[in-house]
Amino acid sequence: MSRFVALPKGVSEETFARAISEYRALLGEGRVRTDPASLQSYMKIMIPESEELHKPSAVIYPKSVQEIQKIVGIANKYKTPLWTVSTGKNMGYGTAAPATRGQIVLDLKTMNRIVHVDEELGYCLVEPGVTYYDLQQHFKKNRMNLWVDVPAPSAMASPVGNTADRGVGYTPYGEHFLFSCGMEVVLANGDVIRTGTGGLANSSSWQTNKWGNGPYVDGLFTQSNLGIITKLGVWLMKGPPPGGYYPFLMKFPKVEMLPDIIKTLMPLRMSQIIPNACIVVNAGWEAAGYFTYDKNGKGTNRETFYKGKGSLPPKVFQQIMDKYDVGAWNFYAALYGSPEQVALNWKYVSGAFKQKFGKDVRIITEKEAKDDPIFEYRRQLMMGGSTLQEFGLYNWRGGGGSMWFAPVAARPSECEQQMKVATDILNKYGFDYVSEFIVGWRDMHHIIDLLYDRTQPEEMKRAYKCFDELLTVFTKNGYGTYRTNTAFMDKVSRSYGEGMRDIHHKLKRALDPNNILAPGKSGINLQA
Incomplete structure (x- = not known):
């Protein structure tokens, strides 16, 4: 032994x-x-x-x-x-x-040093052990009017780790890799490189100019195992003046409204009237935020409403929606700028949705939300706040099982099609459709959480088969998966074609011939 x-x-x-x-x-x-x-x-x-x-x-x-x-x-x-x-x-x-x-x-x-924060130019240079919460506390302690964009589990995550996996957040700086600038990387042979202008002696623009000279290589070290990122530059957003941040929520009562919601918000997003990576959250994801457990592990989750096998029947889902007052779809976004600019843009935004949906949209601002904990959670995320709130989503089913399936949708019609296909497949295996769409510059990250009970062997098998079928069917329909878990990295890698896979492995053989850096990451493994 x-x-x-x-x-x-x-x-x-x-x-x-x-x-x-x-x-x-x-x-x-x-x-x-x-x-x-x-x-x-x-x-x-x-x-x-x-x-x-x-x-x-x-x-x-x-x-x-x-x-x-x-x-x-x-x-x-x-x-x-x-x-x-x-x-x-x-x-x-x-x-x-x-x-x-x-x-x-x-x-x-x-390795948790905040190496430098430049308030004038709005950037920081951090090591991998620094969390988003650490940065927030640094800004607060030093009275800096700076925001860092955070992902959903904001307090515990690392800007270096999340950016390296090309994660997203909810402010106007929501595409994290896009708003990074300059890396320090240890290669597999022990060499240290600094990307962008970082290789220049005494560079004054390492965190302000992304490109430097020659081929741009930063992307090689994201979702990869070609190097170890030891420092990362992150662009920070200047906080708007008082009265210049206006978060809001819109609730919609019917599932079939999704394509019209996306169709209405996309022109506002593309014109930067709504500048942030806003989200459209389904009833399951939203309701799960209200689920809590006491110290004995008892409390409210889906099983409180339905103890039968399989996915929730529509009537039970409606009961949960009614209890927690959530919409079939819940749209969170925010406006930023001067108070005058915000007031003007709010007329455009509220007017567009009222014109399209009339009485079928319920609009809630900070004033109406009062002390609602989920609104407060989203309000914090959209201003780069690092919350310590428990991520209640994992209370939905219990048992510790979770896989985020993350296809990309490019049009309102694709959002609708993906929702229908995903719901059918999930329900087929006895799971619920729990999702949010994170609305980017020209696409939507469709985040579906396959929640299941890891303590039940039979349910684990169903969860694996379900995720596998989701990936197979979405790939066949031309919907790319932008990020995945360790169990399915190889399959996602293959979905992008042998040409791209071959390039990845050639780079691995050139930079890490002994295969010592994270074999299997993103499907790249010289021993496979």
């Missing part, structure tokens, strides 16, 4: 023990852990696969770029792969557990 929880593929216990000895000689025993208790939090997964498939062999906590350079040297020597995480809170797409069994988790949470 091995004295280690797991071993990397193709590495003997004796070889692995020598590697661990070298890691500990470099970092000390406290920052190189192999005991089950220390690895427990890195074994927790939300995908419908056995934890055995994703067990790490060790966890390492570096504190500097120089240490990471030496770590990759040891990893190359002993062929011990490194699965890099920043805070490990990749909710919906995986946790801190590696894609394949036996990888060493390289946890960068101990």
Whole structure:
């Protein structure tokens, strides 16, 4: 029986023990852990696969770029792969557990310096362990009128990690990779590069000019395993003047209104009258935000309303909507600028929806919302607020299972078609359609949370088959998946064609021939 929880593929216990000895000689025993208790939090997964498939062999906590350079040297020597995480809170797409069994988790949470914040030009340079909450507290402490765009689980996530996975948020700076500028990256051979103008000695524009000179390479290090990002520049939004932020909610009573909602808001979004990455949330996602558990694990969830098997019948869904006063669709957006500009744009926005929907739209502003917790949660997100509120969505079904299926929709008609197809497939396997559309510049990120009970083996099997069918059918219809969990990274990679997959693997062979950086990430694995 091995004295280690797991071993990397193709590495003997004796070889692995020598590697661990070298890691500990470099970092000390406290920052190189192999005991089950220390690895427990890195074994927790939300995908419908056995934890055995994703067990790490060790966890390492570096504190500097120089240490990471030496770590990759040891990893190359002993062929011990490194699965890099920043805070490990990749909710919906995986946790801190590696894609394949036996990888060493390289946890960068101990690299948590806010290197620089420039209030005048509106940017920051941060390490991977910095969270969105850390930045918010820094702005508050130093009285800086700056906002950083945050994803839904905002307080716990890392700007470096979320940007590297091309996540999105809810302010006008919602496309996170688009609003990043300049990376420091450790390559698999230990070299350190700075992208953009960062390679220029004493560069004064590393976080202000994205392109530098020659081919633009920053994208190579997003959703990839070609390097370890150790610093990232993030553009920050200047907070508007008093009276210049106006969040609002519109509730719609019928599911079939979705294409008309999107059709009405898109011209306002494209003209920047509505400048933020606004969202259209379905009843399930919205209602789940009100679900709570007490300290004994009891409380309100879908099972409170329906104890039968399978997906919720329409009548039960309506009961939940009525209890929590949520629409079939709930549209959150905000206006930004001077008070005069906001007042004028509100006339355009409210007028457009009243003209289209009449009495079938209920408009709620901050004044009407009062102390509603979900409105407050969304209000904070749309102004870059890092909330510590529990993400109530995971109380919907209970049991700890969650996979976010994330196809892209480009037109109102596609939103409707995707909703119908997804609902049919989810209901076929006994699951509910719980979703939101995040409205970008020219597309919508259709985030569907497949929530299931991981404590039920039969339900885990159904969840896996359901996600697999969603991915198969959406791909066949030409709907690309922009981000996925570790169980389906290879299949998503193949959906984009062998040409692109071949380029990814050529880059991997060139930059990481020993396959030591996160094999399996985004379907890139030289051992597969």
